[in-house]
Amino acid sequence: MKRLLTLLGFPWTIRTRLSLLYAGAFFVAGVALIVAVYLYLGVVLDRQFSIRLVNDAAPTAEGQLGAPGVLPPRDLMDQADRVSVLVRQARLNTLDTMLMVSLALVGFLTILAGVIGWLVAGQALRPLRDITATARRVADRSLHERIALAGPNDEIKDLADTLDAMLERLDRSFDSQRRFIANASHELRTPLTITRTLIEVALLEAADDDKLRQLGTTLLAVNQRHEKLTDGLLTLAGSEQRAAELHPVELGEIARHVAAELTPIADRVAVRLGTTFGPGTVMGDAFLIERLLQNLIENAIQYNIPESGWVSVHTAQSGTSVELVVENTGPIVPAHEVPGLFEPFRRLAATDRLAGASRSPIARGAGLGLSIVRSVAHTHGGEVEATPREGGGLTVRVRFPAA
Missing domain, CATH: 3.30.565.10 (Histidine kinase-like ATPase, C-terminal domain)
Structure with a gap:
């Protein structure tokens, strides 16, 4: 069923499943009702129209009948036998007509139930669509928006309130991380910048001391590498925050x-x-x-x-x-x-x-x-x-x- 609906271009969503479930339950209940009415109507017709005709010279017509709608030869039936056969045929025709009409009505009402189920499921799932749309906007833009679902205190509202609480905690966490990145950018970069400046000044003053210049050059390279490492870590940590x-x-x-x-x-x-x-x-x-x-x-x-x-x-x-x-x-x-x-x-x-x-x-x-x-x-x-x-x-x- 799922593959067939997919091939037909019909969305296999929870709304579709609820609609099919509603229509299927209605169809099963309708068929069960038809079977019960069919059996009960057959008993009622037997009780209301049964004619027991006994002929001393011949057995009753009951048991001598062929297929429905086919009468035995006239020489084997008297007037009472013919009445009995006609009543029995009328009973079968009535039951067949009731069965066909009932099945047609159940089929039509099953389709109608599926359409009604589709509309009702859509109305019931609308809060979930609102929650999904809000979650997508929050994921794409910022964590400041909330679902704030209005309505009765049911399971869907409980889910929306839980998501709002989670978004609130995530918002506080990301704000804390942003503040940490901003503070770390200042606290880590400033000492490295000061150190680089001091090393460069020392190199200018040690123009004649080769050992001191070699040491300063090495320290300057190490400091530059630390600056690059710090800058890379802060960029990596802050990329998702922007x-x-x-x-x-x-x-x-x-x-x-x-x-x-x-x-x-x-x-x-x-x-x-x-x-x-x-x-x-x-x-x-x-x-x-x-x-x-x-x-x-x-x-x-x-x-x-x-x-x-x-x-x-x-x-x-x-x-x-x-x-x-x-x-x-x-x-x-x-x-x-x-x-x-x-x-x-x-x-x-x-x-x-x-x-x-x-x-x-x-x-x-x-x-x-x-x-x-x-x-x-x-x-x-x-x-x-x-x-x-x-x-x-x-x-x-x-x-x-x-x-």
Whole structure:
């Protein structure tokens, strides 16, 4: 039944199941009533119209009859026998007519019961549709909206009140997390910035002391790595908190801006950066999308080959989605290691083939780049996938729903 309704294009929902259940129960009850009336009417007709005619010369007509509607030969029946046969035939005709009319009425009323059941089920399930619609709006926008279902204190209202209480707790929890991220951004970044400034001042004053300059350079690199780690963790933690702040943004324009900023770095490490930007508008957070692009292109520049390396950045709209493709040359990546690259603190084991590793101005990260890319893509309702290139490197595709 479910497969048949699906093939006919009929929605197999709880409303459909309730309607079919109501119509089926009505049909079974109607058939049971018809059987009871049929048997009772047969007994009543036997009692009201039975004629017992006994002939001394011949047996009663009862038992000599053939099929219904077929009379025995006239020479075997007298007048009483003929009356008995006619009464019996009238009884059978009455029962057959009652049965056919009753079945037709039950069939019609079953269809009518299904329609009524469909309407009643729709009215009864309307609060559930309201709850579902509110839950979808809350999931897509913010946690501040509540269902606030009005009506009698039944099971559906109890469900709505329970969901409202859960949304209230989630709202408080997310507000607390947002406050923590804001405070952590200040409390973690400020000391690192002060430390970097002090190290840079010390390096300026230690122009003639090679050991002190070497120590300062090492400390500055460590501090820069800590800054990058802190920034990555805060971005990863805050990406899902900014899901409600979505506005129409041009993906190609953001990609062009990020590529222009990173082109000098690519030139410094002898990596050719090629770009092709097509139009494509998405609903997103410009800061997070810019961070996604920056992480992808920086990774593509850093994890490259020492000579004749290249990075390709491409954006275009395809149907109902806008696609970003970042492709690069680089070390060979086994296919089984690709899913692990999107996990936090995971990097390729081979790091000796980084493009200009000693000359690259990009501080080596902590393995959060692709984790941030995946988190930002999911926050915007998109998806990301990476596939190894033949000969080395990766092809990373990010698809966003078009605005």
